[in-house]
Amino acid sequence: MLDRLRRRFFWTPRQKLLSALVAAMLVLGLGGWGAYLIVKPEDRSCATGVARPAGSGECVGVNGTGHDFRVPALTAITAAIGRENAGLKPGEYATVALLLPLTAADPGTAEKILRELQGAYAYQYRANHESNSETPKIRLVLANTGNKNAHWRTVVDRLTAMTGAPDRLRAVSGVATSSAEVRDAVTALTGAGIAVVGTTITADDLANGPGRDRFPGLARVSPTNSDEAKALAHFGKVDAARAILVQDSRTGDHYIDTLRSAFAASLKGAPYEPQLYTSPKDNTEEGTTANTFRQITHLICDTRAETVFFAGRHTQLRQFINALGSRGCADRAFTVLTGDEGSYLGADEKLNRAALGKKLTVRYAALAHPDAWRSAPGRPVPATGGSTTDFETFLHDITRADQKPVPLRDGQAIVAYDAMATAVHAIRQATPADAPYPELADVGTQWPQVKGSLRVKGASGWICLDNHGNPYNKAVPIVELAADGTQRFVQTAWPEGRPPAETCLPPKRG
Structure with missing residues (x-):
């Protein structure tokens, strides 16, 4: 009896039609969702300003919020940089970028990069907290060009777009290897009017000189080869x-x-x-x-x-x-x-x-050594070219870069600190008394004046630049x-x- 009633009232032609429609909608809906998932673009972002290029698993781009580019060894120092940047107010800072292959696969290069970040951050902190309230304050961002600088073009394009508000990029440092990719990156940056301060580049043909200022606005803190x-x-x-x-x-x-x-x-x-x-x-x-x-x-x-x-x-x-x-x-x-x-x-x-x-x-x-400006029996410190006081200032600052002592024997942290000091020096020298920050074009024109009493007193020695941005008689x-x-x-x-x-x-x- 119940079966007859069920067939009569629930399986009428109308209900069969409704059931078929519902089933069809479910199938089509699930199929449509599946198709959407297939055609939906893959989310390749890593963090603000950073993404994985097509065919690559590296996080490439520019970031200053503390992102570590998925490199665990960089987590602590990138977090410190992110905290320092977070304390800056809009309009009170100029930005300096560190251009480096942060996701380098070679262990030696990876170690070098960590030291460069630590040295640069140490001077950023000094510039913002221990420089008699000089302005502008300095925001530090990290620009990852990928392993072997393979993605330099993507990153350089992003940096050239950051020269206006709110970033006001005024200099790029890092620039640590004398390779063809780095040379192309420096060419593009300086061609866009951005000042560049090389840390450990030493190649003679990645430098300006008499009759060959191919990289207008480039300065270096390391001697040439x-x-x-x-x-x-x-x-x-x-x-x-x-x-x-x-x-x-x-x-x-x-x-x-x-x-x-x-x-x-x-x-x-x-x-x-x-x-x-x-x-x-x-x-x-x-x-x-x-x-x-x-x-x-x-x-x-x-x-x-x-x-x-x-x-x-x-x-x-x-x-x-x-x-x-x-x-x-x-x-x-x-x-x-x-x-x-x-x-x-x-x-x-x-x-x-x-x-x-x-x-x-x-x-x-x-390029630098922690004992170069420490006196020892039979080895006095040179009277000129650098000083123990300048190196002791660096030692005080570098302790902020890590809870553990930062290794200094390879000189990388020392040179990166000096390059950041040189960039900040130029930015502040180029800032008019009645302005909060300098014009972009004015920063790279400061290099001929970085000498004499206007030299940078670096931890690696005096940085006295010639008219082409090269250190003169550097220790x-x-x-x-x-x-x-x-x-x-x-x-x-x-x-x-x-x-x-x-x-x-x-x-x-x-």
Whole structure:
């Protein structure tokens, strides 16, 4: 009876039609939702101003709110920068960007980047809290160009759009590697009228000079490769007749190209032709160069050389040192001299440290060292070119960058601090007395006046710029890599052969 009633009242033709319609709507609705999910653009954002480019898992872009670009090692320092920025009021600040490959895959580069952020933040805090209320205050943002600076164009386009309110970007620092990508980024930034302060770029062709101001508004706080080579030559008093050059034959790396030329110039009259090797396209990779270095050490043993100049990056430098540790002429002493890439060796776990105890000395021209401005028995601090007081100020400031002591032996935090100091100096010098911030075009024109009594008293030494934005006679710490891996300061050398005069005014060049 109930079944008959159910069929009669609930399964009438009308209800069957309604049931079919409801079912169809459900199917279509679910299908439509599924189609929406398929065609909906993927959310590739990471944080404000930061996203993952197509085909990449890196978070690329510009941010100053504390985002760490998904790099856990940067979380603490990016959070500190975010807190400092959050305390600034709209309209009272100018912005400085740190342009760096924050998501670099190479461990050595990643460590260097962390130190650069710590050094820059240390000076940002000083500028905002311990500079007699000078204006404008400084907002610091992080600009990640991705591993090997692959996404520099995206980031540079974003930075050039930040020169107006509310950001008022007035300078870009960081700019730490002498690569083709960095050169292109600097070209684009300076072409847009943005002042740039390089930290650890040393390539001679990533600098301005007489008749070749290709990067208007670029300044640097590190010596060029040529100045490093001059300082090494003055320090070592190398006899060219007993020296040989080992060099990378791959071109296109501005650090290697200019270091090779600088060393060759200092070895005029040397009796031996350079020993060549060819690094992999990615010179952070091991490649097969270790085999070449084994052969080169045999040939060096065939010479009368005592000093070996090495023009190459740190991976190949480490391979070469390891090969020298196993050389056949172990009874002969050798000194290897190289550029600032030697600073990476202290943390390189693949370095055969036992090689350094076998009549092999490795010294490099560092960009900064914590002992350079500390007096020690038999090693007084130079009377000019820098000071203990300026370095002690840095030590006070850098403690804010981390709860743990920040390692200083590689000099990266010191140089980044000085670059930030130079950027802030230019921004404030360019700010009119009756204005809250400077015009964009006026910041990069300050570099010719950063000298004499207007020099920047850096933690790495005085920063006295010539008319082209290059440091004049900058202190070059000569550092020796000890067998226990420590980077021991030897003495300060000078491109001009002696410290600058108290006036620190670059001479007229012919």
